Amino acid sequence: MRNLVLASGSPRRRELLSGVGLSFQVMVSDADEKVDSGLSPDEIVRTLAFRKASAIANELSEGIVIGADTIVVLEDLVLGKPKDEQQARQMLKQLQGRVHTVYSGVAVIDAKTGQQAVGHRATRVHMRPLSDAEIEAYVKTGEPLDKAGSYAIQGIGSTLVERIEGDYFTVVGLPMELLASMLTSFDIHVLKTAEEIKR
Ligand SMILES: Cc1cn([C@H]2C[C@H](O)[C@@H](COP(=O)(O)OP(=O)(O)OP(=O)(O)O)O2)c(=O)[nH]c1=O
Numbered sequence: 377m378r379n380l381v382l383a384s385g386s387p388r389r390r391e392l393l394s395g396v397g398l399s400f401q402v403m404v405s406d407a408d409e410k411v412d413s414g415l416s417p418d419e420i421v422r423t424l425a426f427r428k429a430s431a432i433a434n435e436l437s438e439g440i441v442i443g444a445d446t447i448v449v450l451e452d453l454v455l456g457k458p459k460d461e462q463q464a465r466q467m468l469k470q471l472q473g474r475v476h477t478v479y480s481g482v483a484v485i486d487a488k489t490g491q492q493a494v495g496h497r498a499t500r501v502h503m504r505p506l507s508d509a510e511i512e513a514y515v516k517t518g519e520p521l522d523k524a525g526s527y528a529i530q531g532i533g534s535t536l537v538e539r540i541e542g543d544y545f546t547v548v549g550l551p552m553e554l555l556a557s558m559l560t561s562f563d564i565h566v567l568k569t570a571e572e573i574k575r
Pocket residue numbers: 383384385386387388404405428444445446447448457478522523524525527528529530533547548549
């Protein structure tokens with residue numbers, strides 16, 4: 377099988393991809409995460425996922441490169457990763473007791489042929505009301521710091537989420553069903569690979 381490359385420093389994305397039995401290399405891009413203020417949320421995550429994948433694909437002569445990006449959107453407010461505890465506190469104060477949408481973009485690029493695909497998914501998240509003391513305690517766990525919107529649904533943040541509408545993996549940062557279907561057009565078939573591993 378052709379070399380698969382995950383262009384991401386996110387341990388969550390690494391775990392999700394390993395979880396379906398794919399073997400891959402990790403190469404972290406230093407792609408600029410600034411975007412035009414006029415872009416819609418889906419355009420933002422698609423642009424950034426593509427930028428991350430192409431930064432790595434440009435360094436390689438072959439390989440299928442995957443990039444991803446996740447943002448949290450509360451009405452017209454776009455929340456990325458907090459700079460510090462103060463910003464994490466502020467984001468959680470805005471999100472508590474309300475519904476927001478998590479957008480995750482995925483880009484796949486074949487470094488050899490230049491074939492490319494970009495997609496995204498959006499999931500609505502209902503967060504329960506949180507007291508200031510709860511927000512403080514959660515911020516102090518350190519978990520919010522490298523997460524878009526300052527929470528991790530897969531971690532202690534699971535206790536803050538009442539329910540979601542849509543794909544769970546989109547919230548964690550890598551929509552797996554979307555990615556698997558995109559990979560089939562690059563002739564990478566996740567279920568077939570999993571079957572080969574079992575044999
Ligand atoms: C909302 C949410 C986000 N996140 C994470 C996923 C992403 O790692 C991060 C969003 O930041 P990103 O900029 O998408 O990704 P990253 O900087 O971690 O990694 P890279 O750019 O190298 O791919 O937030 C969770 O882990 N759980 C959650 O519930």
